[in-house]
Amino acid sequence: MPVSIFGAAFHEQKLVKKALESFYALGPQTSARILAKYCIHPRAKIGTLPPKTVTALTAELSTMTIESDAKKILHDNIKRLRDMGTYRGRRHAMNLPVRGQRTRNQIETARKLNKVERRG
């Protein structure tokens, strides 16, 4: 039976650490601290968590800037650059490299990622 943490459903066999790290802007450092805070050992699976801990985790995650909140901060930063009319802002808007790389070739990553509404 899947367990729901912070609105996402996880399989019972998934590691709690991996489940936490599946949220945007939540990495190994933060997940290790969350695990320690609730006394969950690093190799714990979702299925072994008592329901109390699951709700506590959800409550903990809802206080953090993760997922859409973190993305919003990123978008705001790029948008600010664009609105100020800076070079970096313009380069973002044009899907071009921002940090002075050459643009003759090999700019697929920039084309993919550098947008005002950046993916992640």
Added chain:
Amino acid sequence: MSAPSCLRCLVRPSAGVTVSSLPRSSPLAVARAAPFSTTTANLRPKKEVQTGGAPKGHVRSGKMLQLGKFKKGKAGDRGRTPAPGERKAYRKRITLSNDNAIPVPWLTDLGPADLANPANTARIMALPTEVQDQLRASEAFKPTQCWGMFRKPAVLVRKETIDMANRMQNAADKRHTLRLVVSGDKLTGKSLMVLQAMAHAHLNNWVVIHIPEVQELTTACTEYAPIPNTDPVQYMQPVYVLKLLQAIRRANEGVLSKILTVSAHPELSQSMPPNTPLLALAGAAKEPDAAWPVFQALWSELTAQGANRPPILLSADGLAHMMKVSDYRSPAFDLIHSHDLALVRLFADALGGGLRLPSGGAVIAATTRSNAPRTPSMELALAQREAEANKGLGGPSSSGAVEVPQRDPFFRGYDDRVEAVLRSVQVLRVRGVDKLEARALMEYWAASGMLRATVDEKAVTEKWALSGGGVPGEMERAALLTARI
């Protein structure tokens, strides 16, 4: 010109008939003439060439080089995939008997006093069936040991065994606690010493509590939770303790059913009136949440003052893992010292002498050499204890000048808590067996049909020397396991 028998296949035409004259057009006839052939595929009639309509697939299908990355349809039938945990269960399985081995007629079962009797030195003795079950319940056998090669599990009674069993017996008689660390090189039989200690304890109706691998407690792979109202905070490990309780229950069924509780335990969810058998108390924990209080209650009953309790053997394998900072983290994200884990602390207190066993008994821990974290304090403390013991005996050398090793003043990695625990333990160093014991071992192997050689002075000396001076594990490698390598 063709050879009398076909070189490319095993179809053997009769003499005088050339291969070319074989009736190619009727493969059935060939099949009848030669039922075994490697070239049936070639002889099979070609499929009808498709006439009209586009050919299926690529024109050159089957003739193109297929690189691994682009290979299509890797499926194939891979058979049944193993169920979760199946491979591990196979890896960790323990076989205690081999029906193909020859039963050894002169093998006698161990009796209660046999391991302490010096007359049994250098004899192989079998473990009685009930002791086998008890040892298996507390996971004393390990998959790396060679139990599965012989008809029934048997152990070599060594000088060290006699020494240890006598120390245990003396401690139990005087109601003292023997605190012993079994140390030694790789494959010298440290775990087997613990097993023998457990066998001795079971045979003499002690209560045995065994931690088969200490690393399971301290490498952060089992659940943990802070124990409320403890300062400094201690942590319980409910899932492991539940497993341990079940093992204790199965291993000590006979002894525990005869002991009755002296006090009611109001803190438990189940009511336990006084004079309940301890077996029922040990079985009171059905789920991990209840395990630690039940274990505490069981321990307080086993060490109750004034009540007539049997001696207790606390044993553990892999001491180094107990003597380090564990991999667990506290809610404040600090690493937890192993001695702050409640179960480990209980063992460490008993080993350090802080926790007395009123009815006597023994605390025996074995070190490991193959899977051990670096613990400078433990190594130093064990070396010191050993040197002190040698000093007391006058030293191994004639000069008697035994240097007790001291701390390196320029090294920071020492741990005071570890040294406090190991300040007064006894150290039993296990070395290789002597030639007499080696001969007993090899004779047993030969009698079981596992060693196909005459066991004489020369063979024994050879294997003894090959194994670095009679290190039993190396002797097994040199004599028993040669076919496997």
